[in-house]
Amino acid sequence: MAIRKNTKRFERLRRALATSSPDLIFDETTIASVAQDKFLLNDRNTFRLTDMLKVYMENNNILTLQAEGDADRLIVTTAISISSSYEVVKIVGEDIDLMVLLCGLSRDGGDHILSTNRPNNNILYL
Known part of the structure; x- marks a missing residue:
C-alpha cells in the first residue's frame, strides 16, 4: 500500500502544480463560483469541505x-x-x-x- 499511497500523493501534487486554485472561504450557504475539479485541486479547500461535511453528518447522528x-x-x-x-x-x-x-x-x-x-x-x- 505504501507504493500506492506515494503514487496517489505524487499524482495529486502533479495536478496541483499543473493548475492552481485559490483558497476559497465558504460555508454551507455559499454558491459555488468555480468548477468542482478546480476547487478540489486546492488541498486547503478540500480539507475545509471535508471538515464541514463531517461536522454536518455528526450533527445529524451519522457516524463519520x-x-x-x-x-x-x-x-x-x-x-x-x-x-x-x-x-x-x-x-x-x-x-x-x-x-x-x-x-x-x-x-x-x-x-x-x-x-x-x-x-x-x-x-x-x-
Whole structure:
C-alpha cells in the first residue's frame, strides 16, 4: 500500500502544480463560483469541505470516520467490523481495490458480491 499511497500523493501534487486554485472561504450557504475539479485541486479547500461535511453528518447522528490518505482499507475494515450487527452490509464504490481488500481481510466466509452499474454487465459472485 505504501507504493500506492506515494503514487496517489505524487499524482495529486502533479495536478496541483499543473493548475492552481485559490483558497476559497465558504460555508454551507455559499454558491459555488468555480468548477468542482478546480476547487478540489486546492488541498486547503478540500480539507475545509471535508471538515464541514463531517461536522454536518455528526450533527445529524451519522457516524463519520476520516482516513489519512487512501480510505479503501478503512472502508473495508469498518464494513467487516459492523457486519455482525446487520443482516446486509454494502460497500459502494468504483475501485476494484475495495473488493480485493474485502476478500483478503474478511474471515467469516460471508458472501461477497461485486456488481456494476453499467448496462449489460453480469454480476460476479465470489
